[in-house]
Amino acid sequence: MSRGEYIAKMSDCTACHTTQTDKPFAGGLAMPLPMGTLYSTNITPDKETGIGRYTLADFRRVLREGIRKDGSRLYPAMPYTEYTKLSDADIESLYDYFMNQIKPVHQANRENDIPAIMSMRWPLALWNWMFHKQGAYRVKPDESAQWNRGAYLVQGATHCGTCHTPRGLAMQSLASDETEHSFLAGSDLGGWHAFNITSDETAGIGKWSQAEIVQYLKTGSVPGKAQAAGPMAEAVEHSFQYLTDSDLNSIATYLRSVTPFNDDKNKPSRFEQGQPVSQDLKLRGVPVDVASKKMPGASLYMGNCSVCHDADGSGSPDGYYPSLYHNSVIGSEHTGNLIQVILHGVKRHTASGDVMMPAFGQHLSDKEVATLVNFLTKTYGAKDANISASDVKALRVSE
Template sequence: MSNKKTHWSIKRLTRFLVVVMPLYSSLSYAQPADAESDFAQHKGRYLAIASDCVACHTASGGKPFSGGLAMPLPMGNIYSTNITPDKTYGIGEYTLEDFKKVLREGIRRDGSNLYPAMPFPSYTKLTDEDIANLYAYFMHGVEPVNQPNKKPDFSWPLTLRWPLMAWNTLFLEKGAYQYKSDRSPEWNRGAYLVQGAAHCGSCHTPRGLGMQEKAYDESQKGFLAGAKIGGWEAFNITSDKASGIGSWTQQEIVQYLKTGNVPFKAQAAGSMAEAITHSFSKMNDADLNAIAGYLKDIQAVGDEQTRPRSSQVQPRPNDEMPGANIYLNNCASCHGREGAGTTDGYYPSMLGNSVIGANDANNLIQVILHGANVNNGKDHYFMPAFSDQLSNQQIAQLAEYLVESFGGHALNVTPDQVEKLRGSSNEDVVQ
């Protein structure tokens, strides 16, 4: 009797295993897939931070990635699009291949071309793996927002997009980043981030007649040599000691990217402040060091700046200048009578300050007009805007006073120059 029961138990166990084992096998296979998906989203989120997607695709007061931020072009404003996984207005219907085509070629799912305000000439360098991770994050890690996209402010025929096909043909250099075996892994990581995800060249590389970047990597002339954009000067960030940041140490570059503040050298404002708030301050130290090391190594490109913008000079306050009283009444309470700021650097020194030592007063005027606002997660650096308190003439006089008193040189700043910059939104500028 016991043998018979044992026999039937074995048969039943066998049947049970035949039925259950395939199910168990499929479940055990699915679990790593879920874990892999979570890992992909985690990596994709980090890459979205490194790419600073939220800064352009989120309007003031809007939900993350829902679009609507105005981007000025010569013919009028275009608006960033909804890139949440909403299936009506976002990218919820995009396949991975659709997503890849947007990033690599600037072509939407409907076949229309994007304006190169979207930095796809940089994102084309992203690897397939990173694009897949970004896709996983945007599809599964971002909240869908049912918000319509805004149309450009300009009218037909300027809204026709077929000329953008010609732009791609002429100027887009397609292809993922090619690892350079004669360079260190850290150098390659820095190059990949600077050229690709962080799209530094979008602001810091000069543009040609077609508004294309004149160079896309360190092998091409003019890469990161500085450019005017949105009424500001995106400074030369090559290794040139006078025109660029060659006089900075690697640690100072890391500190600037991480905090937006290097006492006696520079403080971030405008879009660079946003990039630090939303992107660089949230990146890991290894990547920031890789970026800094790469910037220190690339070819130096000189320009009319014959001495470092952050050169230390003796203060020479001239009380006879019209801007002296404007400075005392509006600036000295934070920055000090002699322009020394505070010892901890929270209120920046005017001495050795890159915007005051620059050959162009645009950035200085923009800071006075629009203020500065950097929140790196640890410290919040803030300067109020003076566009409402000071007239064009007062701002011009103040700028001249700051440059001559604390910058060691002189510039002619006119009220007309200030008036032209008043129209620049603080969202459209780069320090």
């Protein structure tokens, strides 16, 4: 893998710029924003429809400042707010990769569907003036080389904060590095919650070891703590699994130093909840129709989930089928992720193997999913999530 390709992988340019595998980087991904739908653009080196006419200086400017070759401003849906931290050398390698290793694809960009008044790009200049801190990462001489490398990667290329740092009313990220309150403190995105990953021991991942953080980013799974589904599974699959162990360790070192953020000291830790509880024993000898009326959660669980996660929720010994207690998705007060996992399943392909949990969205009604979620959070998590069928319905839209 060339240096440029490595930087493209860790920055996950593919996530937003590739929609058809046979046309890498040709753009066209729909990004629903509060004011309308924006489409990512063609960044192949095609001279008419792509970025074939960009010079290195143009390319540096678009990544650092979000300004296109023609001088117009990009919406901050393109994470130039993070990529601004990339070093000159890394930008140069990335430029070389896009210009010389990517096949030009002739495909015109799609117009965005943002209402005329909102689609004026000049107010973005004001947005940038207010919120965007431009400039390459600056080394902190008091910290180790490993820490600095981690800070460079987390704040910049791997853009963890794009998903994990809360946003304000103008969609601006509320913090861009560890010196600012709420950096990586958790944020909602498209029906998912990207958890608090500060070093707080209960609200964050302060009790995870260095090796566990590395393993999670490389494989997406740390049995007894967490698995990566949804957007995090994609980030692991397309990006983080390719990072060298040295880079992953740098990320872990830096993460473990990020100021703890805890907005509610009474909130229990996500991954320390619950214990094995056998549904099989509870339902034994109870006629099926009685069980489904009186113990609907346990019945649904035995009918749909226990084949893989075991009757007592302990999963398989190797963790391929994860345990449902000591599981951050069930232990979290943000129930959206659990609903998403049941509706849409889990798919993750990495060098360490294929992970697949089937989607139950077609098979289970909104009410059944709600019943299961309330049952699971009560049995294997901290407390009954108390959600209703309409909460589930709201998350089906992404199907």
